[in-house]
Amino acid sequence: MSGKGGRFASWRTRLPVVAVVVACVAAVVAAVTGAANPVSAVQFLMPGHWVYNSALQSVLHVDGATGNVDARARVPGSPGDQVFQGDMSGYVVGSSRITEFGKSGLEVEKTSTPASKERAYGVETRGGPYLVYREGGKVVRVGDPSVVMELEGPVGTPVATRDGTLWLPRTEAGLLCQVRSGARVPACQVPLPKGHNGALAVVHDEVVFVDTTSDTLHTVEKDGLGEGRDLGMDASDDAVLADTDVDGRVAILDANRIHLVDTESDREPVRVDLPDGDYAGPVSTGEVVAVVDRKTDTLFTYDGVGDLQRKELPAESGDPRITRGEDDRLYVDGEEGEHVVVVDQDGEFTDVPIKGGDDDETVPPRGDDTDGPPVAGPPPERPDPPRTQQPPPPSNEQPERPDPRREQQTPPRVPPTAPGAPAGVSATPGNATATVSWGAAADNRSPLTGYRVMWPGGSTTTGPGQRSVTIPNLANGTTYVFTVAAVNGVGVGPGSSSNPVTPVAPFRAATAPVGLTAVNDFDNQTVTVNWGRPADMGSGGFVHYVVNVGGFRQVTVTGLSAALTGVQVDTAFTVTVTAVTTNPAGAQVPGAPASVQTEGRPPAADPSVVLSEGAPTEEYCGELPDCAWMHVEASNFPPGTMIRFTAYSTHDPEWSNSHETTTDENGFADIDRFAYGGTGHTVWVEVTTPDGNTYESNRIEWGAG
CATH class of the missing domain: 2.60.40.10 (Immunoglobulins)
Incomplete structure (x- = not known):
């Protein structure tokens, strides 16, 4: 690919998936000290996939590498609920509630109401997960705190790059928006072609826009779209893209056909014809692309050259769903969460049944008597079988009576120890304050004398019956973690840490300009x-x-x-x-x-006509000593309008004289006309407009000065 499109070849190596493993020592410390949050400083990453099983009312974790179910938490929910995971928590997302559970403690932490009744499209990425309500144009970053972002209109299917940036196309508005990791407001600064349809994909961790109106592929640059490259196919507006590439090819599902479009050369796209069906996907591992036929519950995978593998999915009500995990494997599960099919990066299949009932559960839920899988050890030694003995000969001696003092020995007293860790420590931010709450700690046989609450820069002590305290004089904008430890007559017990909180001042809107x-x-x-x-x-x-x-x-x-x-x-x-x-x-x-x-336009002045005796003249009436022109001024008439001046005299009612002229741009006109010489006569002028309105001037006595 030439021009700007040549950037695709710059990075072909995929980033490895990294998992943080918490050592067994942490679990031992938690068991011994009662610490409620032993891994609070570590991102508890579990590569794989969480699935919700409505019959078990549980969320279960599938390790894609081993095909085992290795964790389970009891979470209320409904068939079809989706599960998405962040660094420390998982979220069961339904139409009426979102339930958060801790991935380390495997316990429900809180519930919240979804931002929309619409089914969310989930994206697991750094800084997320995100729930995208495409029709409503809302993006929600779940977590603490949850952030709701409005996009003022529908959005297309989002994609994410490995730095945690979420990309969302708004083709109707002609904009491409991005939400960077940690951002609270989307930035919509990349223009898209107005009136064109299309979708996004990520190729070698770079975002591309496939324009299905012009059948072109563009890289997304900082200042807009790169030069278009011909797809080599006629894509419909209903075409669906895999969010990641397949060995450098963009996978496009269009009706019953998959096109694998090469982004780095002019090779013809690979075309794969599918059986007639109703397909979900495509989703890519990076090496293979998969689709699911919802009519026949059949999973199809294809590699970069179009070679096929297929698998019949276990029967389950509802439509199967196919998602990509952060370990680059694909996971196919049904609405009830009874089976999961794992598709490895190379396309190999693994069946993982999610067992139900109490007799065959492979992973005990949180709260059972079993804290984890049993640890293998040496088999118990079998006692030797009892030897057969002959009964003793009868004796006339009385049997010895047991000494009751020997049988009723008092067990040794267990000495008191420092108290256990408080449970459920949480913090809520306020304006330069934070309210810290906790559950009771075990006194370990010595009455509690109080609780010590500690944070960077300070500490306070409460009474033994107190379960919360408000910490004042904190710095707004600074993040705090609070540790609570119980105190008894022996000493201070282990501390439990709260969630991080950041006090903020109440929001204040702007005053008036x-x-x-x-x-x-x-x-x-x-x-x-x-x-x-x-x-x-x-x-x-x-x-x-x-x-x-x-x-x-x-x-x-x-x-x-x-x-x-x-x-x-x-x-x-x-x-x-x-x-x-x-x-x-x-x-x-x-x-x-x-x-x-504002002020309204002042009302226009009424038209006026002013008559005065003008300059002397000898024309027409030169024989009379008072012969002069009539000087007439017409004001406030329509600009650029032809008006008629007509002179009259009381001396001779039959006499009149007329003249026409045009007003200027200000509606003004003046004339020196109508020579007149009749001393003592009363004269006047009338002005007539084209609409027939007539305006009379003042009347003067001629020759009066």
Whole structure:
């Protein structure tokens, strides 16, 4: 691939999957000391796949490498619930609740309400997991705290790169959004072709966009899409992509056919025809791609050259689901969670039955008498069989009576020890405070005298009956972990640590902008608005200002002024400006508004006609000593309009004289016409407009000065 597309060849080696193994010593320490959180500082990674079995009301972990079920936790749920895992916790996601369980303690930690009734598309990646509600345009990063991000419209199927960046296409809006690990607000800065359909895939850990409208493939660059490369196939708008490549090829499922498109050469795509069916997928291990026919419950896998393997799936109600684990294996399970089929990186299949009932459970759930798999040891020694003895000869001696004092010996007293660890330590952040709660600790035969709560920079002691305390004077924005230890007459017991919390000040919206002015330029049909920055921009991040003009026009700007053109309103109206910031959850919050009312166009003056005696003249009436022109001024008439001037005299009602002229751009016209010479006569002028309206001037006595 030439041009920008050549970046694909830069990294072909896949990153290894790394698992953190917690040594058995931690389990021994927990058993001896009662520590409730022995691995709180370690990311408890379990490569493999969690599946929810509704009959067992349990979530079970399948180790893809061994094909064994190696962990189980009792979690309430319903058939079809999905399971996604983060670093320390797993999440059972249903339509009405999300249940979090600890991966180390295998116990339910809390429940929450989903952000949408829509079935979530889950992505397990660094900083996640994420739940994407594609139709509603919502992205939820589950965990503590949970973050809900709004995308203002539907999104396509997301993909993730190994640095934890989540990529989401918004083809209807023509934007590609990304959520970096730890971000609270998505960044939608990469433009996509307007009106084009398409989907994303990751090739050698680089994101590509497949445009199914133009049948081209583009790398995603920092400033936009790279140069398009022809797919070599006609893709429909319903085509579905595997989120990762198959040996450098993009796998595209289009109806009953898989196309494996090479991203690094001009070779023709590999085409694989599938039997007629209803397919889920495709999903790739990196070496093979798999699809599931939901009609026949058949699993098909193909390698990079199209070689086929197939497997009939165990019968189970509901549609089978196929997902890729963080160990690059594929896992196929049914709605009830009774079977899992593992597809290894090279395409090999492993059946893993999820057994039900109490008699054949392979992994004891948390809370059973068994804390783990039994440890093999030497078989117990069998006692020698009893020897047959002859009964003794009869004796006349009385049998010896047992000494009751010898049989009722008092067992040795167990000495008291330091107390056990408090259970269920948790912390909730506040404004420069945190509330720490815990469960009772075992006193170990010595009455408790109190609890000691410790954190970086301080400690406090509570009474023995207290189960929570609020820690004041903490630094907002600083993360704290609190350790609680019980105290008795022997000493201080082992501590249990809380979840990390970060105190924050209450969210504060922006105050109103200052110095707001708005001017309506009626002639140019423009409204110009100016304002100053709010005195208090609040505690959130600035987004933009919203300028609302009279309720009929609204714009968003980041500066301190706005000019709105094409506003044809002559009456007064209200202009409002509001600063918008983001709250800690990433939602946009408008601040206090500033408002001002514009002035309406002043009413137009009525037309007027003013007559005066003009310059002397000898034309027409030169024989008369008072012969002069009539000077007439017409004001406030429609601009550029032909008007008619007509002169009248009371001396001769039959006399009149007319003249037409055009008003200027200001509606003004003046004339020197109608020579007149009749001293003492009363004269006047009338102006007539094209619509027939007539306006009379003042009346003057001619020759009166």
